[in-house]
Amino acid sequence: MIAKRRHAAAWAALALAAGLRLCAAADDHTLQEIQKYRQMLQEGNPAELSELRGEELWTSPRGPNNATLERCDLGLGPGQLKGAYARLPRYFEDAGKVQDAESRLVHCMMTIQGMTREQATRDWYRASSDIEALITYLAAESKGEKIDAPLSHPEEARMYSTGRELFFRRSGPLDFGCSSCHSLEGRRIRLQELPDFIERRSAERFMAQWPAYRVSQGAVWTMERRLIDCFRQMRWPEPDYLSDAIVALEVYLQRQARGAVMEAPGIKR
């Protein structure tokens, strides 16, 4: 399989190239089969069910104030849903901070519907949670819109810078940071294709797919759910839900993906 040569350096280089070519051949077939599986999944995306439920929740009077979320301002004005998700995270004057879709949604659940933070975020990460449904609905309202998280307010700039630092920050027993897996082109872990977030085209392709239904979980995962799970895999402690670290990372990723046309909710293994 691998030729032996006299000159070790040349031989090793040839071996590496040969190994890569062989890997590529095996890859093509494997990737083809994975693509077929993905196409089959696209047609029956259970996220549509979450979307339906989210729309119902959005328009139902709930919480101590018995109010609907229809007046919620997601950045484009009260009740303006079309394209709002694609333009998050952003700075909100009334909150005095940069918020992503999830923190803004919870802000509305608290200020308009009168829920406490605990009530609004209870079991947020469990399958079929209210937040899962609401976020799926909000994201679907941005289908076809270009990702365009703003970078005009000083707070947005600070969060972008922080997100970028966190992306490259390595620590822990495996020396992992986001960059360990997400800064090299065309790689995969086992058979899972990895987005390269440094490469804008790759960032665009992947960010357009979130939130996404994960077949393995039987649930739609929000962007925060996915990012927090990365920390588990990196063997770090998990950042708090809605914390600035997660929002900052999202600012960085959304800026890397700016211009991408939203396709969410996506569907993944």
Next chain:
Amino acid sequence: MANPMKIRARVDGDVVQVRVLIGHVMETGLRKDAEGKLIPAHYIQLIDVTYDGRSILSAQWGPAVSRNPYLAFKFRGGAKGGKIRVAWIDSTGQTGSGETAVE
């Protein structure tokens, strides 16, 4: 909305394409929870699709069908405006149904 259902039925040449998405846990009865206890089986056992009252598809499902099942099929003899109705019953006796008009 305990078990939401989304049905799409479209005329496509001389057949009608039907796509149904059902929200159902489809628990196999073989999984264990975090404490090691078996999660009881809970899956759709019978599903029936009618067109204008006439049964056009009947299936017996089991634990091998995934969570939030997706059913897609096509049939002849349908036309725009015809009524598609989907009804199911699961292993605990719960039922669900939905309907739509062919587009």
Next chain:
Amino acid sequence: MHLAIGLWSAVGAALVGCTAVPASADDAAARLAEQVLRKSLSGATSEQWNTRVKQDATQAACSKFRNQPPPQIAAEIASRARSAVRYPQNAVLIGDWRAGEQLASIGTGGQISSLNPEAPSTPRGGNCYACHMLAPTEVAAGTLGPSLTGYGKRYGTSTDAAKTLYQKIYNAQAFVPCSVMPRFGHNGWLTPGQIADLVAFLLDPESPVNK
């Protein structure tokens, strides 16, 4: 052995420098990020912070320079790495390839999640297949690192080959400063004995890697 180091350095450098990387951190931005992280990890115990979040000098440098350290820093990292390698007590560098094969497939262990808890007794491994092709019969292999299929056929089982490979697995940054490969031995993720078993998995002619 120097040739092997040279090869690994070249491969590592080529792999690290594949995509255009943004400029390195400015210290103010890094300090702000650290503050934000502190506040956001409010649930972490101080033990968890110290063992999983606090950076050592190498991690801090690699983060700052986006894994492309300038030559001076790179030399310091490699030198620190080489001087801290610990070998098995019995000095056997080529262990049991069957044990190594197991370790190469295990990707669990060491997780501290509350959303998706992992039992503390969950075994650890090197999770080599996550990033490398190894035994050709294993299709589900990653491509973050170079293919290691046929490694033993290429490098043999000499003491030099075993020692270089042992060092590489113990602390890859001894050869490629800021390599993304975890410092399995240096960080205490794998024991010297386990690393020797992985060396065997790669070098032993009987190992599926070399069949």
